[in-house]
Amino acid sequence: MTRTIHTQVAIIGAGPAGLLLSHLLHFRGIESIVLEVRSRAAVESTVRAGVLEQATVDLLTICGVGERLLREGHVHHGINLRFAGQTHRIDFERLTNGRAITIYAQHEVLRDLIQAANHAGREIIFEAHDVQVHDIDTSQPRVTFTQDGQPTEVHCDFVAGCDGFHGVCRPSIPAGAIDCHQCQLQIGWLGMLVEAAPSSKELIYARHERGFALVSTRTPHIQRLYLQCEPHDDVAAWTDERIWSELRIRLETREDWQLIQGRIFQKCIVTMRSFVADPMQYGRLYLAGDAAHIVPPTGAKGLNLALADVSVLAPALAEFFETGRSDSLEHYSETCLPRVWRAQRFSAWMTTALHRLPGMEDYKSRLQIAELEYVVHSQAASASLAENYVGFPLPAVAQASLAAGRSKTHVCGTGSTCT
Numbered sequence: 001m002t003r004t005i006h007t008q009v010a011i012i013g014a015g016p017a018g019l020l021l022s023h024l025l026h027f028r029g030i031e032s033i034v035l036e037v038r039s040r041a042a043v044e045s046t047v048r049a050g051v052l053e054q055a056t057v058d059l060l061t062i063c064g065v066g067e068r069l070l071r072e073g074h075v076h077h078g079i080n081l082r083f084a085g086q087t088h089r090i091d092f093e094r095l096t097n098g099r100a101i102t103i104y105a106q107h108e109v110l111r112d113l114i115q116a117a118n119h120a121g122r123e124i125i126f127e128a129h130d131v132q133v134h135d136i137d138t139s140q141p142r143v144t145f146t147q148d149g150q151p152t153e154v155h156c157d158f159v160a161g162c163d164g165f166h167g168v169c170r171p172s173i174p175a176g177a178i179d180c181h182q183c184q185l186q187i188g189w190l191g192m193l194v195e196a197a198p199s200s201k202e203l204i205y206a207r208h209e210r211g212f213a214l215v216s217t218r219t220p221h222i223q224r225l226y227l228q229c230e231p232h233d234d235v236a237a238w239t240d241e242r243i244w245s246e247l248r249i250r251l252e253t254r255e256d257w258q259l260i261q262g263r264i265f266q267k268c269i270v271t272m273r274s275f276v277a278d279p280m281q282y283g284r285l286y287l288a289g290d291a292a293h294i295v296p297p298t299g300a301k302g303l304n305l306a307l308a309d310v311s312v313l314a315p316a317l318a319e320f321f322e323t324g325r326s327d328s329l330e331h332y333s334e335t336c337l338p339r340v341w342r343a344q345r346f347s348a349w350m351t352t353a354l355h356r357l358p359g360m361e362d363y364k365s366r367l368q369i370a371e372l373e374y375v376v377h378s379q380a381a382s383a384s385l386a387e388n389y390v391g392f393p394l395p396a397v398a399q400a401s402l403a404a405g406r407s408k409t410h411v412c413g414t415g416s417t418c419t
């Protein structure tokens with residue numbers, strides 16, 4: 001027999017977008033249910049993003065899930081660009097009036113959000129299979145799924161498609177109802193997690209004739225390293241020896257610097273694409289995060305954009321439930337898309353400025369060096385990089401909602417401060 005659940009907002013996907021949306025709705029008194037195909041353990045352990053913009057840190061802190069982030073995250077006031085054997089620091093503090101980024105792993109953000117949901121008694125259904133959305137062009141959409149073989153139907157007012165790039169929500173929109181702008185890049189990243197001390201206090205983005213390399217970090221004991229590779233490379237072909245040798249070559253510098261090696265305990269290959277759905281909505285289905293748009297990870301924007309989307313969607317849904325007005329919902333796409341396109345532009349620029357691109361001959365390679373020389377020697381160009389990297393303030397509607405919430409601050413069950 002089919003089980004029936006009633007809720008106001010059915011959220012598909014327990015990634016950053018879905019979990020923060022549920023959290024923000026809860027503090028506006030709106031019920032939601034989150035459906036996630038993977039297990040809680042898988043969600044809490046998948047390693048992805050790590051760079052949080054200033055506005056993201058502020059958002060998570062104001063809405064009460066920033067306590068551990070503030071305690072354990074690492075604030076970075078700059079990044080390094082390395083090319084032609086030299087390192088050039090981009091000083092965020094000086095160039096952006098004191099703004100910074102914080103290194104805090106995406107799965108730690110998810111753990112914090114899941115813990116807040118548990119404390120508040122909000123339901124997240126993990127291992128929800130065969131999720132399908134129905135009747136999204138009516139005022140009574142439904143979502144069906146099975147859990148432990150039990151068919152279940154969710155009756156709701158809205159569906160939030162927060163199920164990532166490969167989810168089911170966007171494909172359930174009729175063909176022609178949204179425009180899809182996209183570009184597939186013939187670039188892959190081999191990502192490694194390494195047990196070692198940090199090789200650098202701040203991230204190193206390295207451009208080399210053999211391809212891009214990135215020295216990032218997670219904790220004082222775990223480092224995140226990346227190498228540009230072919231998108232369809234086999235991870236098995238990348239032995240530890242080959243990885244260290246390639247990293248040493250691509251990160252070579254005339255300065256006194258050493259790559260600290262350690263045990264590589266995870267390797268994976270990610271492919272890159274750029275994609276934007278416009279509008280980010282159809283009927284009562286609203287897309288947020290990677291379900292609506294995706295960027296190459298070079299600019300570290302995907303997670304930040306996902307959270308910015310739901311900081312707009314949550315007050316728009318609240319306005320509808322509180323007043324019956326749908327103005328903000330109607331403007332959801334046009335509020336989010338300028339930020340999305342700005343991130344697309346920046347991510348594409350970082351990617352082309354730093355990677356070895358297919359068919360790149362000597363002339364283009366020299367242009368790339370000239371571009372980077374300009375960036376590091378021009379105050380205006382460095383400031384442009386810094387401003388985009390630390391990110392822009394959230395849209396006004398999200399800021400207004402957070403400011404209103406802040407004035408009603410109280411302490412929630414987790415012991416952290418909630419609005």
Ligand SMILES: Cc1cc2nc3c(=O)[nH]c(=O)nc-3n(C[C@H](O)[C@H](O)[C@H](O)COP(=O)(O)OP(=O)(O)OC[C@H]3O[C@@H](n4cnc5c(N)ncnc54)[C@H](O)[C@@H]3O)c2cc1C
Nearest residue numbers: 013015016017037049050051163164289290301302303304
């Ligand atoms: C190597 C790498 C490095 C990155 N670094 C950064 C960075 O430093 N900074 C940054 O901002 N971004 C970064 N990103 C991007 C960032 O990780 C993503 O943009 C972010 O995860 C998007 O969040 P989301 O909630 O939209 O989607 P997701 O995180 O993809 O979450 C979607 C969830 O939906 C679930 N789901 C999918 N299909 C279904 C279904 N049918 N039914 C139910 N559930 C479903 C999935 O299991 C998943 O849990 C990086 C990405 C990669 C790959």
